[in-house]
Amino acid sequence: MRKVLLVLLVLVAVAVVAADRLGVRVAEDKIGEQVAAQYNLQQQPDVTIHGIPFLTQAIGGEYKHIEVAIGDWTEQGVTVTGVKVDMRGVDAPLSEVTKGSAANVTARTATASAVIPYDVIQKEAPKEVKRIGPKGDDLSVEMTGAVLGFQLNGTAVVEVKPTAKGIAITPVSVGSNGAAQIPLALVKRQLTWTVPVADLPVGSRISEITPTADGLRVAATAENVRLNDLQQQQK
Template sequence: MAQEYPASEVRPRRRGRKLLIGLFVLLLLLAGLLVVADRVAVGVAERTIADRVSQEVAKQGAQSTRPDVEVAGIPFLTQVLDGRYERITIKLRDVQASVEGGAVQLPVLDVDARNVRASLDTLRSGQGDVVADTVKGTGTISYDSLAALLKRPGLTLGEQNGKLAVTAPADILGQKLTISGTADVTVADNGAVALRFNDLDAAGLPNLPLARAFLSNYAKSISIDVPLPDLPFQLAVREVRPLPEGLAVTADAKNVPINSAG
C-alpha cells in the first residue's frame, strides 16, 4: 500500500522546487546579461582603439582602410578591473606610405600586442599610457611598389626558391636581351631594406668585357637601400624575406605605449 504524505508536507516541497527553479532561471538571465554587457564593452574598446590607430596612421602621412581591432580574453570586464589585457590584435589593410623616391604599399599589416597594461583610471580619464609588454608587426610589401622604387622600365620582382628574383629588359651592345637573377635581402643598420643584386645574367650576352661591365653596372644601379615608412608602435624591422605574395617584413618592440603610437 502506497505511503501517503500529509498535504502540509507536500506544499513546502513544491514551493521549494519552484523557488530553486526560479533562482536557476534568474541566474541564467543574469549570466546572459553579463555576457551581453561584456561583449558591448569589448565593442566599445575595439572601436576606441581603431580610432586611435587611424589617427596615428594619418599623422604619419600614411593611408589605410579602417583598422580591424580585436581584444582577446574572456571575460573582458575582469581584465578591465585587473588593468591587464592578454592580447590586442590590429589589422591594417591597403597601407600606403610615402618614402624617398616613391611610395611603399603593404596590402596587410598585422600588429599583435601582448600583456597590455591599462589602469581603470587611465581608461576613465584618457590620461596616462596604455603599455604593451611586447608588440609584433608582420606585413608584406608589394613587389610592384618595390620595383617602382628602382625606376627601371619593364623591371619586375618576384620570389624564386626563397630568394628575391628580378627580370628586366636591356639593350646591351645593340642587342635586346632580358636580364635575370636574384638578390640578397637584409635589414640595414638604419632599418631600411637592403637589396644587393650580385647574381645577374642575360641569355645570349656576348662574351665580351664591355658586356660584362654593363651587367655589373646594372646590378649596382638597382642595389639600393629601400627606406621604410615609420611603423606604428615604435616597431623596428628585424627580418625581411621574399614570399610569393611580396616581401615579408617582421618587426617588434617592447614596453610600448600603444595609445600614443609613432
C-alpha cells in the same frame, strides 16, 4: 523551485556574457579611436581584444593580447598594405580607456607586420628591372637593357636585407638568355637599390623579411611600447 533557480542562473549568465561582449566592443572602439588619432589615420582601424572574460581584464587594466588592423601605411612616399600591430601584455587602465586617453597605455611587446607589394618595389628599382617575384628566401628579377655596353637579357637572383635606410636589394647571381655573360660586379652596380621603408608603426626597425606570392612580408618588434609615444617614434 529548482527549475526557477536554474532559469535565474541561466539569465544571469546570459546577462554577464552580454555585458562582457558589449564591454569589449566599447573598449575596442575606444582603442581604435586612440590609434587613429595618434597616426592621423583617415579610417579608424579594426581592434580585436582577445581573451574571455573581457570584464576581468578590463577591471584589472591588463590585457594579454590585442590586435590592431591598420590597413595601408605610407612612409617616405612608399605605401605598404595589410599593416597589423600585435600587442602582448597590454597595460590599459580602465579610467584611461573610457575617457579615450592613451597617456598610460603600454604594451610589453608590439609586433607590426605588413606586405610591400612587388609593384611598389619595382617602382623604386632601376629601369632595367621588368618583373619581380619570389625565389625561396630571395627574389627573382627579370631584366632587359644595357650596362656599360653589355646587353641585359635574362634573370638575376637578388637578396633582401633590412638596413637603416630601408630594404636593400642586391644581386647575388645573374643568368642570360643566350647573350654574353655579364660580370656580377657590373650587375650589382646597376641593379642594386633600396626600398625606403625602414620602420613600421611601432617605432622599431624592420627585422624580418619573407618573400611571398603577393610581395615582401616584413615585421618589426618593439618592447615596452607606450601608445601615446608612437607618433613621436616615427621617422
